[in-house]
Amino acid sequence: MRPSRRPLGRDPAFRAALTLAEKAASARGPVLLIGPTGCGKSRLARHIHDLRPPKSGTFSEWHAAGVPSSLLEAEFFGVERGAATGVAPRAGIFEEAGVGTLCLSGVEWLGPEKQAALLRILEGSPFQRIGGGRRLTCKAMVLSAFSEPPELLVSRGQLRSDLLFRLDVLRIHLPALGERTGDVPLLARHFLRAACRKLGRPVPELAPSLVEALAKRPWPGNLRELAQCMEGLALTGGGRLGPEDLAAEFWMAEPPAADALRRRLTLEELKDAYIRFVLARTSGNRTRAARWLGISRKALWAHLRRSET
16 A cells, blocks of 8 residues: 555545545445545545555546547557557557556546447457557556536436446545535645745744634635635735735625626726725725725725715
8 A cells, every 4th residue: 555645624524535435445446536626536536546555556637528539539549650640659548547546537528439438448348559459458447537416417418327337336425615614724724834835935824713714615616726725825925814815806705797797886886895895804904905905095095085975
């Protein structure tokens, strides 16, 4: 077993996912990883690989959504020398994975024909490189990541039901970050330390009010959004971080432009609404509000006088 850093989290649903990951690592059967975008499916896939025996090869990921349909066959099977003019020989994803771990995502974008080819490979049918004659089989442990329930994809006609049956030996559900709010302080400090280490900066202290604000946010972008938020704080913050150090967008329930269109605000009304929003978030502290807005305290005073007349 390789050394592995266990993904962070104390939430019961998340810990249940980790327990299943440990069970998955002891088998070779396909595994489904299901959870919203940014919730850590790729990290969990790597964790499963790290828990496998040391001779289990390497870990690799393949994203179907970014591959043109004309190249999918070459991606699956590989290309032999001389198969086409100017095309270099290369292994396909299954041959290259060897006895390692291959994590697939975007399988629903392959289309019925390519999904049928994937099914045959996973069932152990031999294949060969395009232009080649050597018979190959898939020996890797295959993980498949889905951001939506696969049954929903089947009902839409995006995923073949027979392929789902083959992939669905063990499924692991990863909760959204908004469902494990108790883990947000732990994860926020982890991402902040990682960002500061990368930047070569000391790790600032997080004020309790900031931690509380982070824990209350729904985090629609999940771990990815939280990591980006903490990286921004590492770049702009000082020795102690409070709610006023968070970007203005953090507090927006919806994009300001969308809200302005819905309310049919004029440009001046939008400006005034935003200034008063910032003042509310800084508890009426005009010095901090001016710094947040990127204007002088005098300019802020002038705007407030004009709006009150």
